[in-house]
Amino acid sequence: MEFDETTERFSRPRTGDPVIEVFHDGDCPVCRLEVGYYGRLDRAGRIDWVDITALSDAQLPADKSRADLLGRFHVREIGGDRWHVGVDAFARIWRELPYWRHFAFLFFVPGLRGLVELGYRGFLRWQRWHRARRQQRHGQTA
Numbered sequence: 001m002e003f004d005e006t007t008e009r010f011s012r013p014r015t016g017d018p019v020i021e022v023f024h025d026g027d028c029p030v031c032r033l034e035v036g037y038y039g040r041l042d043r044a045g046r047i048d049w050v051d052i053t054a055l056s057d058a059q060l061p062a063d064k065s066r067a068d069l070l071g072r073f074h075v076r077e078i079g080g081d082r083w084h085v086g087v088d089a090f091a092r093i094w095r096e097l098p099y100w101r102h103f104a105f106l107f108f109v110p111g112l113r114g115l116v117e118l119g120y121r122g123f124l125r126w127q128r129w130h131r132a133r134r135q136q137r138h139g140q141t142a
Contacts, residue, residue, distance in 0.1 A: 018048040020092060023061075023074040026051030027134060028127055038097060046096040048078065070131070072124070087117050 022038075025031045035049055052060075052069045060066060061076065068074070075089040076082070084092040091107035094100040106112055 016044050016046060017078075019046050019078055020096060021048045021050055021076045021078055022089075022093060023050045023052050023064075023069045023076070025070055025127070025131075026053045028130070030123070030127070038093060041097045041099070043098070047093065073120075087113065087120055090116075090120075 022035070024035050038047070039049055052066060055066075057066070060069070063081070064074065072086050073089040075084040075092045077084075087107055091104050094104035094107070107116060
C-alpha cells in the first residue's frame with residue numbers, strides 16, 4: 001500500500017475497481033493499525049481508503065463535514081450516495097474482505113449488535129479524548 005500525494009489517499013495496485021470508500025481518522029493510532037490490516041487483506045482493491053485528516057475542506061464529500069466524518073466511522077458506496085455509519089460501516093467493510101466476509105452477518109445479530117455498538121461508543125469516547133489531547137499538545141508546541 002502506498003500514499004499518493006496528489007489524491008492524498010492510500011492506494012495499491014488494483015486488480016479491480018473499488019466499490020466503497022472508507023473515511024478514516026489518519027491521526028488515530030488505532031484507526032491507522034486497523035486500516036493497515038484491512039488494507040493488506042484487500043488484495044482485490046475493492047476499498048478506497050481516505051484519510052479525513054489529509055483532505056482539504058474542498059475535498060470533503062459535499063454532504064458531510066469534517067466533524068461528521070471524524071465523529072463516527074463512515075463508508076460510502078462508490079457510484080452512489082449511500083452511506084454506512086458506525087457499526088454498519090464495519091459490517092460493510094467486512095463484506096468486501098476475504099475471510100471476514102463470512103462473519104459480517106454477526107453485526108446484525110440483535111444481542112451481539114448491541115454489544116458491538118456499546119464497545120464502539122466506548123472507543124469513540126477514548127478517540128475524542130485522545131484527539132483533544134493531540135490537539136492540545138500541538139497547540140502548546142506550535
